[in-house]
Amino acid sequence: MAIVLSFDIDGTLELGDPPGGVTTDMVRRARDLGFLIGSCSDRPLSSQRSIWAKMDLTPDFIASKHQLGDVRSKVTADAYYHMGDRDTDYEVAEQHGFGFWWADEAATEPWIGLAPAT
Amino acid sequence: MTREVGWERNKDPLPIWEHRGKVALVGRGHSATDRRWDGESMDKTLGAYTIIAAQEAMDDAGIRPDEVDGIITSPGGQPGGAPIGDTWGPVREYFDPPYDSEDGLTQVTAEWLARQMNLTNIKYYNSHGDTLWNLIAQAAQLVGDGRCEVCLVPYPTGNLQGRYHQTPGLEARGGAQWQSPWGWGLSGQGFTFEQYARKYGTNHDRMAPFIIQERKNGLLVPFSYYATHEPEPFTEEDYLNGRWIAQNLSIFDCDRPVQAAACYVITTAERAKDMKQKPVYILDHTESSFQPRSFVQTLDDTEEWCDIQANRSYQSSGMGPDDIDIFLPYDGFAIFTQYYIESFGWRGVKKGEAHDFYAGDISIEGPNPLNTGGGNMGTGRMRTTFITDPMEQLQGRAGPRQVKIKAEVAVTHGVLPGNAATLWFSSTPG
Numbered sequence: 369m370a371i372v373l374s375f376d377i378d379g380t381l382e383l384g385d386p387p388g389g390v391t392t393d394m395v396r397r398a399r400d401l402g403f404l405i406g407s408c409s410d411r412p413l414s415s416q417r418s419i420w421a422k423m424d425l426t427p428d429f430i431a432s433k434h435q436l437g438d439v440r441s442k443v444t445a446d447a448y449y450h451m452g453d454r455d456t457d458y459e460v461a462e463q464h465g466f467g468f469w470w471a472d473e474a475a476t477e478p479w480i481g482l483a484p485a486t
Numbered sequence: 487m488t489r490e491v492g493w494e495r496n497k498d499p500l501p502i503w504e505h506r507g508k509v510a511l512v513g514r515g516h517s518a519t520d521r522r523w524d525g526e527s528m529d530k531t532l533g534a535y536t537i538i539a540a541q542e543a544m545d546d547a548g549i550r551p552d553e554v555d556g557i558i559t560s561p562g563g564q565p566g567g568a569p570i571g572d573t574w575g576p577v578r579e580y581f582d583p584p585y586d587s588e589d590g591l592t593q594v595t596a597e598w599l600a601r602q603m604n605l606t607n608i609k610y611y612n613s614h615g616d617t618l619w620n621l622i623a624q625a626a627q628l629v630g631d632g633r634c635e636v637c638l639v640p641y642p643t644g645n646l647q648g649r650y651h652q653t654p655g656l657e658a659r660g661g662a663q664w665q666s667p668w669g670w671g672l673s674g675q676g677f678t679f680e681q682y683a684r685k686y687g688t689n690h691d692r693m694a695p696f697i698i699q700e701r702k703n704g705l706l707v708p709f710s711y712y713a714t715h716e717p718e719p720f721t722e723e724d725y726l727n728g729r730w731i732a733q734n735l736s737i738f739d740c741d742r743p744v745q746a747a748a749c750y751v752i753t754t755a756e757r758a759k760d761m762k763q764k765p766v767y768i769l770d771h772t773e774s775s776f777q778p779r780s781f782v783q784t785l786d787d788t789e790e791w792c793d794i795q796a797n798r799s800y801q802s803s804g805m806g807p808d809d810i811d812i813f814l815p816y817d818g819f820a821i822f823t824q825y826y827i828e829s830f831g832w833r834g835v836k837k838g839e840a841h842d843f844y845a846g847d848i849s850i851e852g853p854n855p856l857n858t859g860g861g862n863m864g865t866g867r868m869r870t871t872f873i874t875d876p877m878e879q880l881q882g883r884a885g886p887r888q889v890k891i892k893a894e895v896a897v898t899h900g901v902l903p904g905n906a907a908t909l910w911f912s913s914t915p916g
Contacts, residue, residue: 385521412724434729
């Protein structure tokens with residue numbers, strides 16, 4: 369079962385500005401558990417790439433926040449989740465049929481229990 | 487001191503300014519730039535940053551605190567001294583003095599700054615200044631009028647956690663009912679841009695060369711948000727993938743709110759001779775303020791207002807577009823810049839031609855260096871690069887941003903089409 373985890377950056381990831389509660393180790397662990405990982409943020413795409421480079425991880429996708437729906441068409445999966453700290457995050461997730469976690473919930477790694485079989 | 491009125495030069499026809507070339511910018515200082523204040527770091531409050539900027543400006547000018555006899559500021563960076571972001575209290579508790587009120591947290595008054603910096607010889611205080619261009623203009627007028635001789639001009643722009651520049655009311659009446667539901671200024675500016683694009687057969691994406699160049703210039707500004715926090719080169723792909731905020735405005739056409747402060751020293755041309763830096767003489771200032779003819783500002787309003795102000799500035803300064811070496815038109819919403827370039831006719835740009843102009847060479851190295859300081863798009867919403875950059879260009883100390891063309895006269899213009907001031911700077915008294 370393929371599951372997409374889409375991370376907002378600022379206010380969500382620890383490398384964001386402001387820093388969020390989702391650490392690089394959590395993102396790496398998600399990748400190691402077989403989740404398809406990427407970012408969906410209002411940051412420029414080049415800046416998102418830079419964040420992934422700092423985490424020393426290769427994302428399966430990056431997208432601007434309003435392009436979350438494109439992730440669904442570009443990355444085939446059985447389930448899609450987005451997490452973020454803003455109403456906009458919630459709205460785009462709902463609009464495009466993604467499950468949603470607020471940033472503080474995401475910092476508890478709620479996806480662990482959903483881990484795809486690897 | 488209450489808000490002063492009637493100092494503006496805004497009644498046509500205007501004679502040449504009586505203090506032309508007799509007042510000068512002699513110092514500038516900047517704090518670091520953060521995205522927001524975290525609510526905890528007391529060395530990064532708006533007050534702390536304003537002290538840093540003021541000290542740096544005095545050091546830059548080579549003056550002692552006891553030489554300063556005037557301070558004029560816009561405590562929150564907005565007209566009337568209002569903070570542009572949220573207030574700290576009353577929901578959140580204040581701190582020990584000097585942070586036991588909004589003063590020092592979301593605004594910085596002249597009185598607060600003088601107390602913290604032990605500026606004991608201040609005879610002129612004014613904490614009711616307007617936005618940056620008007621503030622510099624008013625300070626120049628004060629010094630020229632002899633009301634103070636060495637004037638500090640701090641400009642703090644704060645940003646706290648949470649929402650920014652909201653319209654907090656639950657009801658919107660009159661024209662506000664058409665705009666407030668969509669956020670401050672956004673629907674109106676998007677609407678005006680839509681009219682512009684239809685009238686002149688252009689579109690949003692043709693803004694890309696301008697935004698990319700501003701971001702590139704901004705990376706060369708040491709205090710800019712992007713140089714210090716997001717130094718990746720900004721690309722056309724980045725711009726074209728920006729989220730619409732109010733179509734035709736994307737998120738990359740709107741400046742990013744930041745926490746920062748700057749400060750300037752303005753004095754008489756005579757006094758400037760003894761100071762550390764080469765003076766930048768102020769040749770002219772003019773102001774204007776307008777109201778839309780209807781509920782919503784239209785392109786017709788915008789173009790008419792900008793034309794009136796440009797003509798006023800040319801008449802008052804006794805100069806024309808060919809006299810401007812370096813032009814810095816404001817870009818808080820990036821679409822403002824095109825209206826200003828066209829009304830001022832800089833480099834021969836006529837109505838509807840700004841996007842063609844952007845497609846040419848507007849680089850620092852080229853013949854038409856535009857917003858060499860990066861503007862707000864390239865530095866964050868602090869605005870102060872519009873004063874610091876032309877200063878440094880005319881002083882020949884802009885470093886990697888130094889233009890290759892002659893840099894003797896600079897014009898900086900802002901803020902809104904309907905509420906603007908134009909400043910003429912020169913490397914000579916004129």
